[in-house]
Amino acid sequence: MSPIRLAIVGLGKIARDQHLPALAATPGIELVAVASRNAALDGVAHFATLAELLASGEAIDAVALCTPPQGRRELAEMALRAGKHVILEKPPGATVSELAPLVAAAQETGRTLFATWHSRFAPAVEPARAFLAEAAPRAVTITWKEDVRVWHPGQRWIWEPGGLGVFDPGINALSILTRILPLPVFVTGADLAFPANCASPIAATLDLADAGGLAVHADLDFLQTGPQTWDIAVETDRGTLVLSKGGALLSLDGQPLDLPPEAEYASIYAHFVQLVAEGRSDVDLAPLQLVADAFLLARRTIVAPFHD
Template sequence: MSIRLGIVGLGKIARDQHLGAIEATGGIELVAVASRNATLDGVASFNDIQDLLSSDTEIDAVSLCTPPQGRFEQARAAIEAGKHVMLEKPPGATLSEVHALEALAKEKGVTLFATWHSREAAAVEPTRALLAQRTIRSVAVEWKEDVRHWHPGQAWIWEPGGLGVFDPGINALSIVTRIMPVPFHLVRSDLFFPENRAAPIAASLVFEAVGGMAVTAEFDWRQTGPQTWDIRIDTEEGPVVVTHGGSRLTVDGEQRMVEEDREYRNLYKHFVQLVGEGRSDADFSPLVHVADAFLLGRRHAVEPFED
């Protein structure tokens, strides 16, 4: 029997990624949506998650595609109703709330899946396996894109809890935390805030790994033209470069792969497996690094941002 799924939040990310991925994945079926501003033909539609949970529509799980602010109450309501929960990234607005959800899911015996779609990009697992066999000297992340293209009119992303440039930057951190064979921690953070916004538009980070190895990251939301989503790893055996958000891998100057985007299909396939096995997958390490960036962040004011 397929998992009967309800999507909460029918915005850009749900329409661009989730709907097609659900349709292409066996073992799961979309039966309901809850959204203040949108409905979907062919499935039951509700104004919010409370209306959905109190209705006669039978669901087994929910996928939360809403902004991180306020998502805790939605996830808690679903878990307390005995539903499995899949969280769009970032999993929440604070560390304490996501750990509370993890504990509640365990208590209620349901699956909690904190997703990191960039970890499902084609080059990530091959890079992880490769780096386990090499000696890393340094890692440099460059993640720069145009916020007006990817997040037009999304005011929530500039508010506290919306993460600002860390909304895309956390994708890079999700990859690096997956491929690195050793842990690393933040030692310096410079955050660049538009004068009229509560979240940063750019960030410059320096991490240190075991043995003093440097990991640097440059995030910027002001890049127009071609977008940059690159991770460059210098190893004693030669350079390893992951580009295009994790979908392409170059090793020692030779391109290894160019793959189509299957990130969200992989996420839903994994969710089906987790539910079937009665397990959760809740790795919050990328969010930990973002929280550290704000804790250690030196604030720099830059020109106002107007959408």
């Protein structure tokens, strides 16, 4: 089978840091074009916009949308209607309701739509899921704190409506949570802190539960300095399971467990190749729904303005 010919739309930090190396390491797919107003790659066909790329006749089979979530729905719709498979960076959109029409469009056109949650491909996630299928969880604590100035320097879109603010990293924790727990969870309360000059929160605390009464507490912060913290601790009847460093490490009662090496984005592309081969889509909206529910239930406070 010939490799999937992929175009990246939006050649920003995440595309350069993660997508390009993963593509180079994944059999069955190759980068043949870039659509970006502000960046290009030597030796790769370049276009300013997706519309320009599709109108050009350049031979592509799929697109990876690495643009900010605002406006991504229109790009995905355009690509699907042009007969292209689509990868959506996380979060898959700026709203929950805009995704159902895209799923329908993928079904109508017979194309694959893949809403990626890269943290679900961290090496600790599937072992944790298997453990929790046998061990009864009693409580979950999420501590997800990072420095926005390090990971999103100068990216003003993240503070605009639909940019998610601290939920841009926080949704990674929620994507792991919804993958590893045996039962679905729902939001029971939230506190969101909005900088005076921003439309998205810079910090958040969430309380969640499942139908069995499991309590989940999440503490999210976008102003962490020094060491970054991406931990999920699950107290169970068989000990405390901790996924740390975003799921790169796993321990039980403080004892490290053996894991395969990290390969989140390479695993995303390997999964996409398989989805295309099988004619399937993969669009799980549970993490984005939890964020939307947090905004619905939240108590809001205004804090000091944020400046890069």
